[in-house]
Structures are given as C-alpha cells and as structure tokens.
Amino acid sequence: MSSDIPQSNPNTAADIEAVRIEDEMEQSYIDYAMSVIAGRALPDVRDGLKPVHRRILYAMHEEGVTSGSGHRKSSSVVGDTMGDYHPHGDSAIYDALARMAQDFSLRAPLVDGQGNFGSVDGDPPAAMRYTEARMSPIAEELLADLGKDTVDFQPNYDDRLEEPGVLPSAYPNLLVNGSSGIAVGMSTNVPPHNLGEVIDATIHLIENPDCVVEDLMEYVKGPDFPTGAEIVGREAIHSAYTTGRGRVRMRASYEIEEMGDRERIVITELPYQQNKAKLVEHIADLVNDGTLEGVSDLRDESDRDGIRIVVELKRGALTDVVENQLLEHCLEKTFGVINLALVDGEPQVLDLKELLSHYLDHRREVVRRRSQHDLDEAEERAHILEGRLTALSNADDVVERIQEAADRDAAKAALREAYDFSERQADHIVRMQLGSLTALEAEEIEAEYEDVEAEIERLETILGSDAELDRVITEELREVQDEYADDRRTRIVEDYGTVTREDLIPDEEVIVVMTENDYIKRMPASEFDAQGRGGKGIIGTKLKDGDRVSAVFRANTHDYLLSFTNQGYVYRLKVYEVPEMGRTARGKSAINLVDLDDGEDITAVVATDDLGEEECLTMVTREGYVKRTCATDFENIHSNGLIATRLEEGDELVDVEVTDDDGDLLIATQQGMAIRFPKDEAREMGRSARGVNGIKLTGDDAVAGLVAASDDTDLLTVTENGYGKRTPMGEYRTQSRYGKGLKDIKTNERNGRVCTVETATADDDLVVMSEGGQIMRTRVGDISTVGRNTMGVTVMDLDAGDHVACVDVLSGSD
Structure with a gap:
C-alpha cells in the first residue's frame, strides 16, 4: 500500500509563488474583461465588424456562398462558422447572421436572406434549419482582395486553420452599418449612416487632411437609419460627431389624412429599433386609460410595402392635441450615440474625423500591400515572358539543345549556359509545348509583356507616391458609391423644443x-x-x-x-x-x-x-x-x-x-x-x-x-x-x-x-x-x-x- 502513495517533491514548495488573492482576482478579471472587449463585444474601427460577424462572412467566403451562388441553409453556415472559427453557441452565431440579413437593422445588409429573418414587430427569425442565406453583393466588398496579402491572418481557435484578423473593407462599414454591444464596463452604440454621404466625407478627408469635424459634417448630415423617420434637432448630432457621444432624438413620420368630417393620423415610418407591435399596444393602452383622448379607432395596416398605423380621431377631436400627445408618449425615442471601437486592440471613443482617419489608415495599408502583392506577381510574370521571348527569337537553337540533352535537368543547364536564363525561366521553357512557338503565339506574348510592363510601372507609381495611393483609394470608393449608394431615408428636422404639457x-x-x-x-x-x-x-x-x-x-x-x-x-x-x-x-x-x-x-x-x-x-x-x-x-x-x-x-x-x-x-x-x-x-x-x-x-x-x-x-x-x-x-x-x-x-x-x-x-x-x-x-x-x-x-x-x-x-x- 505504502508504495502506491505519491512521494512529495522536495522542489514543489520552491515553485509556489505567494500572491494576494485580491491582486489575483483583479488581474484575472481584467484579463477576462479584455477578452470580452476585444474578442466579442466591440467592433474593429477598420472594418466595423465584431469577430462573430467577420467569421461568418469569412466562412461563407471560404465555402463559396457568395452573392453569385445559390442560397445555403443557415444551419450549414452556422455549423461551418462554429466548427472552424467561432467556438461559441450556435444560437449566438445565428442571431448575428440573422441581424446581418435584416433590412430594418442594417443600412446595408451584409447577408442576403431567404425565409423569415424576423420583423419590426419583434418576431424572432425562424429556426436556422428553415432559412437560407448567402452573402450580399456589398458584403463581398468587405472581403475583396482578401487573397492578396492585404491583411494579416491568425490561427483559428484550434490551430488547424487561419482566419483574417480584419477584413480589407472597401468602404467605412462601421459608420455605414453601425454597431451596438455591451462589454465589461463599457458599451458601444454607433448609428448607421448613408453610404454615399460617408464616402463623400472620406474622400474630402483624403483631399483635405487638415479639415475639422464641422467640415466633414457638410457631407455626413447625421445618422441615416434603415427605418427612415426623423431626427429632431442638430445639436446632439454635432455632439456625437465632435465628442463621440450624444443623445439623438428620433421621431416617427406621420401624415394627417382627411376622412369626411373627421381626420386620422397615419404613422408611416418608425424610429430605429422601435417595436411596431408594442407601439400599437402602447397607443391602445393610452386610449383605454384616458391619457390619449379623441381616438375612435386604431389599426395596423402595415404590409410588405411599408408601415401604416392608422389612428382615427373622433368627430370634433382636436388633431393638434392628439398629435402632441402621441409625440409625448409614443412617437419619439432617443438613440444614445457612443462611438466606441477597437483601435489597435484598445477601446477608444472616437469623433467623426478619427473614425474616418483610422479607416483610411487601414485602407492605405490594404492598397499598399495589395499593390506590392500584384507587383511581385507582375514582375514574376515579366521575368517568365522575357525568357519566352528570348526562346522564341532562338527557337531552332533552343529546340536543338533540348533534343540533345540527356534529360530535363541537362536541358535546363544547357539553356542557362547558352542564354543566361534563370532557373525559373529555364524550367518554364523546357515545359513549353511546341505549339507555343508559332508566330501568332509570339505576337501574343509580346503584347502580354507590354501590358505587364505597364502594370509594373503603374504599381511602382502607386507604391512610390502617397498621392497616387490616395487617388486609387478615392477611385475605388467612387466605384462602391456608384454601385451601392442610395438616397437618405432619415430626415433631419429643426428642434422647436420638447413637447410640453402646455402643447398637449x-x-x-x-x-x-x-x-x-x-x-x-x-x-x-x-x-x-x-x-x-x-x-x-x-x-x-x-x-x-x-x-x-x-x-x-x-x-x-x-x-x-x-x-x-x-x-x-x-x-x-x-x-x-x-x-x-x-x-x-x-x-x-x-x-x-x-x-x-x-x-x-x-x-x-x-x-x-x-x-x-x-x-x-x-x-x-x-x-x-x-x-x-x-x-x-x-x-x-x-x-x-x-x-x-x-x-x-x-x-x-x-x-x-x-x-x-x-x-x-x-x-x-x-x-x-x-x-x-x-x-x-x-x-x-x-x-x-x-x-x-x-x-x-x-x-x-x-x-x-x-x-x-x-x-x-x-x-x-x-x-x-x-x-x-x-x-x-x-x-x-x-x-x-x-x-x-x-x-x-x-x-x-x-x-x-x-x-x-x-x-x-x-x-x-x-x-x-x-x-x-x-x-x-x-x-x-x-x-x-x-x-x-x-x-x-x-x-x-x-x-x-x-x-x-x-x-x-x-x-x-x-
């Protein structure tokens, strides 16, 4: 029995380090908090995505579930994401996928969904086995040039695969689609914006790096919510863009319609993230308890074409009073802007210029690395084409030397000695087919060589000139704008003061x-x-x-x-x-x-x-x-x-x-x-x-x-x-x-x-x-x-x- 008892190690005591439990708890909590902040809750300022969203899009990219492919079962996308990149619950991944497909949540949805992905009434999406998804066209702009060494990759959670730490992002997605999340001790709430306005402001910053926030606000008028409606006043917008924080007052859009000797108030657009079903229920409660007087009927006539909530008034009711009562109790909401994002892995509250500046820094790095990658490939191709052109000019001698050689290695050695070919050139020539020695083939190679040389010159210009680099970024931003920009949905109206009791x-x-x-x-x-x-x-x-x-x-x-x-x-x-x-x-x-x-x-x-x-x-x-x-x-x-x-x-x-x-x-x-x-x-x-x-x-x-x-x-x-x-x-x-x-x-x-x-x-x-x-x-x-x-x-x-x-x-x- 005694032989089975583990013997004590005389060196164990020396390996134990005494620490204060409060110090250990503090450090452990900080490590946990930073893990949540950087790994789950906050978006990266460069591509505007949290890890779960980035991994979903990357998994779809790797599986070929692009905008040109057929839809794939959402459960398949969730399974691929969870198994390869995001080792968390499938419900969390599906929730993130569903939100990227909701046109009432994102200004530019990143997922093209097929099936029930929820509604403004607060209805949850159907189970993932019933819905299908693929990337939307604008989502592909976030991953464009991903294979050209534009961003750094990192090992996935089990070191089997690699995943991008950030996406190339051809447009400022953080501002366009916004983001919300709660981390440990901090939260972010970036509102969505109009793509065209954001790109105009980005280009203005490229051309005028010393501009101030107020200059950028000439282009970015304010948040542009996917549900439209109105923003009341500009003071909160100015605060949000200059300090990174502000409380924007949103108001539903409505119309007054005549109906004989009575009138009705028709609500056509809701504030961002307002639950339509709960709004109708709240109005009904106000009518029943006597707070809202003069209402004879309430109906939700909304359909696929848009929102239509009808509030019919009694004969003789004062429309202005009912309107003000609705504004006070129902039709206005506040969006608390907190422009918090990860900058080099650290959370920072950013003003409008800082948000765009960090994006531009990232985009310059992406275009520079892409240009270098393309340049390396172009130079490699030019090198090969130079060898082929030399071989074509001396076709008879090249063929004869290859025929006389004992094997491939001897043939390559003979060619290198005779024409000073490199190893790559010699290997390529030895593998050429005889059909490529025709006169027509020679003309095509000469034309390709000229194109490659022009491309090399263009890429060297980009890499050697910051102005040319910015010109390329501007041109690509304009292309995205021309393809995807649309009109502003949210109107900004003057603030004539909050609704007071006297107004009612x-x-x-x-x-x-x-x-x-x-x-x-x-x-x-x-x-x-x-x-x-x-x-x-x-x-x-x-x-x-x-x-x-x-x-x-x-x-x-x-x-x-x-x-x-x-x-x-x-x-x-x-x-x-x-x-x-x-x-x-x-x-x-x-x-x-x-x-x-x-x-x-x-x-x-x-x-x-x-x-x-x-x-x-x-x-x-x-x-x-x-x-x-x-x-x-x-x-x-x-x-x-x-x-x-x-x-x-x-x-x-x-x-x-x-x-x-x-x-x-x-x-x-x-x-x-x-x-x-x-x-x-x-x-x-x-x-x-x-x-x-x-x-x-x-x-x-x-x-x-x-x-x-x-x-x-x-x-x-x-x-x-x-x-x-x-x-x-x-x-x-x-x-x-x-x-x-x-x-x-x-x-x-x-x-x-x-x-x-x-x-x-x-x-x-x-x-x-x-x-x-x-x-x-x-x-x-x-x-x-x-x-x-x-x-x-x-x-x-x-x-x-x-x-x-x-x-x-x-x-x-x-």
Whole structure:
C-alpha cells in the first residue's frame, strides 16, 4: 500500500509563488474583461465588424456562398462558422447572421436572406434549419482582395486553420452599418449612416487632411437609419460627431389624412429599433386609460410595402392635441450615440474625423500591400515572358539543345549556359509545348509583356507616391458609391423644443369655479349655451354640505391665473393646471394647487396670458382702500405665494382688476353706492403698501367690487338675490376719490345687497353662478339699460335660500 502513495517533491514548495488573492482576482478579471472587449463585444474601427460577424462572412467566403451562388441553409453556415472559427453557441452565431440579413437593422445588409429573418414587430427569425442565406453583393466588398496579402491572418481557435484578423473593407462599414454591444464596463452604440454621404466625407478627408469635424459634417448630415423617420434637432448630432457621444432624438413620420368630417393620423415610418407591435399596444393602452383622448379607432395596416398605423380621431377631436400627445408618449425615442471601437486592440471613443482617419489608415495599408502583392506577381510574370521571348527569337537553337540533352535537368543547364536564363525561366521553357512557338503565339506574348510592363510601372507609381495611393483609394470608393449608394431615408428636422404639457392642452375658453371650501375645477365655456334672462340655469357644480360657490370666472386654458386671497397674498398657476371636470363634479381641493393657510380664501382672480410693463394690478379692500401696483412686480411668484398688499387689521382684499394708465376707476359697495375717480388719484405703489382711501363707507357698508371705467361701456350691477341692471358708464360723473359717491342701484329686501359689478356691452354674455351651484349664461343685451338708482330686473331665478355667488362677463368675441 505504502508504495502506491505519491512521494512529495522536495522542489514543489520552491515553485509556489505567494500572491494576494485580491491582486489575483483583479488581474484575472481584467484579463477576462479584455477578452470580452476585444474578442466579442466591440467592433474593429477598420472594418466595423465584431469577430462573430467577420467569421461568418469569412466562412461563407471560404465555402463559396457568395452573392453569385445559390442560397445555403443557415444551419450549414452556422455549423461551418462554429466548427472552424467561432467556438461559441450556435444560437449566438445565428442571431448575428440573422441581424446581418435584416433590412430594418442594417443600412446595408451584409447577408442576403431567404425565409423569415424576423420583423419590426419583434418576431424572432425562424429556426436556422428553415432559412437560407448567402452573402450580399456589398458584403463581398468587405472581403475583396482578401487573397492578396492585404491583411494579416491568425490561427483559428484550434490551430488547424487561419482566419483574417480584419477584413480589407472597401468602404467605412462601421459608420455605414453601425454597431451596438455591451462589454465589461463599457458599451458601444454607433448609428448607421448613408453610404454615399460617408464616402463623400472620406474622400474630402483624403483631399483635405487638415479639415475639422464641422467640415466633414457638410457631407455626413447625421445618422441615416434603415427605418427612415426623423431626427429632431442638430445639436446632439454635432455632439456625437465632435465628442463621440450624444443623445439623438428620433421621431416617427406621420401624415394627417382627411376622412369626411373627421381626420386620422397615419404613422408611416418608425424610429430605429422601435417595436411596431408594442407601439400599437402602447397607443391602445393610452386610449383605454384616458391619457390619449379623441381616438375612435386604431389599426395596423402595415404590409410588405411599408408601415401604416392608422389612428382615427373622433368627430370634433382636436388633431393638434392628439398629435402632441402621441409625440409625448409614443412617437419619439432617443438613440444614445457612443462611438466606441477597437483601435489597435484598445477601446477608444472616437469623433467623426478619427473614425474616418483610422479607416483610411487601414485602407492605405490594404492598397499598399495589395499593390506590392500584384507587383511581385507582375514582375514574376515579366521575368517568365522575357525568357519566352528570348526562346522564341532562338527557337531552332533552343529546340536543338533540348533534343540533345540527356534529360530535363541537362536541358535546363544547357539553356542557362547558352542564354543566361534563370532557373525559373529555364524550367518554364523546357515545359513549353511546341505549339507555343508559332508566330501568332509570339505576337501574343509580346503584347502580354507590354501590358505587364505597364502594370509594373503603374504599381511602382502607386507604391512610390502617397498621392497616387490616395487617388486609387478615392477611385475605388467612387466605384462602391456608384454601385451601392442610395438616397437618405432619415430626415433631419429643426428642434422647436420638447413637447410640453402646455402643447398637449387645447387652446379654449373655459369657466373656472371655486367654492368657499376651496374646491376648484374648470369646464369648457362651450358647454353653457346662452339662455333668456330670468332663467334658472343648469347645474354647474356639485357641492358638499355646508359649502358654497365663492368665485366663477372666464379664462383661457393657456392663461396664467393670479389668485388673490382675502389675506392679501397672490398665487400663480396655469389655467390648464386646474383639473377639467364635468358640470356635476365637485372639483378638486385647491390646496393641491395653491398652498393656502387656514382661514385664507381666494376672493379675486385675474386671468391673463402676459402682463405688460404699462399695465397695473389695481386692488380694492373691503374697507375701501385702493392701490395700483405695476404688473411687473408680480412676474416671479413663488409656490408659497407673494404679498400683494398690506391690510389693516380686520380688512380683507375684495377685488383686483388689470388696468392701464388711461381712464378712471369705479368702486361699488354692497349697499348700492358707486364712486368714479381718475386712476392717477390712486398712484402706483409697491406690493407691501396699504393703498389710499377710495370711498367713504357709511354704517356697515362694504366694498363689493372694482372696475376700470370707460364711457363706451355699461356698468353691469348684479345683486345677491339675482337682480341686476346695466347703466351707461357716462351717467357716473367723475369725482375726487374718497367721497361717498352716487347711488347706483336700490338695495332692498327684493334685490338684496350688491354682489359685484362688471363692465360690459350688449354683445357680451353674462355668466352668473349661485352659491348653490346653479350656473346660467345669458346675453347682456337681454338686460335692460336703465338709469342709476333703479331696481333692475330679474337676471337669474334663484331657489329659495340661494344667492348669487359671483358673475363674469364673456366678451362678444369669445
């Protein structure tokens, strides 16, 4: 037993090297990472191919599966590639083969496929036993002159065969077809480009080696994706070409088609690598969950002729809004450009000039080596032809010497001694047939010799002149361009900014309703048709128990709302930020939009799209203080509000109007008094000022509202019990401020107190809303024009216990 135990080697301990495990792990991981980077994931800058693609094409080349041959089973191509050159899984090889056959993945497909190689719907290719493949014509340009010592070869994985380390590549394939891959700690994503543009830029670089990237961009306009569509903006393209990185925004192409009284949006081209089936499903989900409104039908009518996704719109739907919603949610994608490629085996991020320069360096080396190979062959042929011509000139003597020789070797020796032939020449002459000694044969050899001499001179010129070498490269690039270039598919459009939420909101007039408990909503003004004066109106909002309507006003969805509170603060929000809801909806709590304190209520709202420097916000308080503040003081309103005016203890802000420097102001009180005075008597003050006295109040009277007075309008007064009147503004004479004013309307048990005042014309509409949520729209012209100090007429028929909450005027143009 003991004799079977291995004896320890006394030298073993000395052969063991102690290393830190973290150092060994680090080095091993680096070795693995570099193996992945160089051997699998990243393309070579010279031919734009990863090893798997290069090996597939080389295997097809070796097996004669070219564009002129018949198609070969894909499984055969995969098997040859895997067995001879690429010792990895067959599925990985087939995936690479299939992608090279997809005209929606590569700008210039390298494989001519027959069968199902996948689709833009994300369908996988059929199994490799069902599909067939051969090289496409343009793929052969990558391997042209491969047998002329143009590139270095290396042993395959088991040293049985040799494979090229790079292909000669007659055109810049990395830019034309792009590449994508994820390595260890890095990734590449080179977009495809137009072949003609890339070749034009390459030739420009040959002729102008000191040019800059911007010069090359005169030729390479941007990526040219096989699926067409659009690129939005040029800034990202410039970044990608100058730094090697950029985020290109792609957009689907679509058309608006008429279909009777409706329209439809037809999507005809998709962004690169967008899954069509998932896009249609996503649009359907957006329609179902209410995000995308106005769509009546969705169909995919795509066929072999191209993409056609039809989005039919409902009657009356706003096409621009649906279009913008589609752009925001579905029709735009970003392509993150990372021009990372292997340069001398090391990964580098390259700009456009560097990409083309490295390709040109490779191509110059290829043409130089090819020329040297052809020169060596031409010189060898010229040497042989020189011997044949000498033999033909001395045919009788040459034949006689060969006949007298004992064997071939003796014949060759005799010829070399007599005519100073080389070993190769003598061997060739000895092997010549007698038929080649004819006069016609001699003429053909002399003509061939002249051609070979001319070819030698041409090749020596190429090898001796960099300019001639570049001329050859340029000429060959032009030949490839003439044969394979086509028109650009992807259009580049100007970037007018990203689609914002505001772009998705239709530009329309709305009615905004607020309640005392700070519920708020908006409704289209078109929902409320004008009724005759004295009607009950319709339900305008549903209220919680104990809540009452506090404000109603007209605005445009793209207006800014300046919301003033009873405590003298102002908040700003866009009208479209107010939730749109139906007439019977309660609304949403305004606290989600405006950060109100306890006891703080919105008492006045100004709707405006843009306030100019010549305009002022004129404010009046319940106790009669008035002031004007320049509108520009309200440009920067924080989310937590801004002080609009200083209030005395117990006072509240009641009304705010936008005014200019001309005309007068008119303040009305709850007990029916009104005073009109020049605006300049209420001078401009800062936001923190209290203001000046505008009207003298008696008893428990309080201010009801404020208007900018103009003699070409009427003063419309509405009371809390639903009565009102309009009186020409000229009947209110101008006084000095801080007087008692004139009697405007009789306030008694029938009328109740004045609710508010507005300026209006007969062509305008009046919107009246009650505390109980009833709303009515009526023509101002239906309200009789009467003098001051009158009772007025019924404007709105209110239920018992209900009162007018507020009114607003819609101008005749709304």
